[in-house]
């Protein structure tokens with residue numbers, strides 16, 4: 001994919017899938033502004049890896065669930081690189097637990113980071129993209145947003161919400177040269193899934209038709225395609241990258 005001259009904002013770019021997306025876009029020549037919640041070391045390491053690929057990087061500490069910080073992330077990217085062509089809403093968290101035992105605060109935290117965060121970042125770039133009549137927005141949903149999962153009512157709600165939001169904004173921006181799509185990963189090896197108990201990991205793995213977990217790079221390739229010029233006639237879609245889990 002050729003992203004020469006393009007600027008991407010990738011939320012949660014310090015680790016896992018976000019990091020792989022940053023590197024994939026940088027490999028194609030994009031300038032990348034990545035944000036992180038608190039892991040400065042990982043963010044600086046990703047920024048250095050982007051620069052080692054010959055692209056420009058900017059690491060910004062930003063809680064995407066805070067409107068002022070989301071706006072500041074986008075304005076810092078514009079200040080550094082001139083504009084924003086691509087937004088990848090990847091930042092996400094889990095606070096798992098069965099409904100009966102789930103504290104309200106855990107529901108709110110997951111909805112704020114995963115759903116409201118994507119809303120605020122889309123709001124921060126929309127005017128810019130409409131004015132330029134060009135934009136690619138890719139939102140990270142999940143197989144859990146498509147199928148649900150016991151112990152994840154908060155996370156499933158946030159990821160199903162991301163799909164509804166993606167399709168709605170795709171309709172709002174379809175005539176403006178801006179596409180809005182979602183990628184729904186299955187079980188991908190990152191810090192997020194490393195936190196799962198072994199029995200749960202084995203159970204999930206048994207439900208994957210391909211019989212193995214995915215890698216962050218598997219997801220990054222799909223995100224990069226939807227962020228590319230070649231995907232110009234694709235909008236409002238949800239692309240599962242899950243070894244066949246959601247079919």
Ligand code: NAP
Nearest residue numbers: 012014016017036037038039063064091092142188190192
């Ligand atoms: P991860 O390894 O846990 O990384 C999460 C990233 O999000 C980190 O960069 C973290 O920053 C950042 N982040 C968290 N809360 C944030 C906030 N409020 N503001 C800004 N950044 C924030 O996660 P992952 O597995 O790569 O997942 C990436 C995305 O894919 C998430 O949306 C997740 O729900 C989705 N997904 C993952 C899987 C999977 O199997 N891994 C499956 C389906 C969907 P710090 O480094 O500073 O903490």
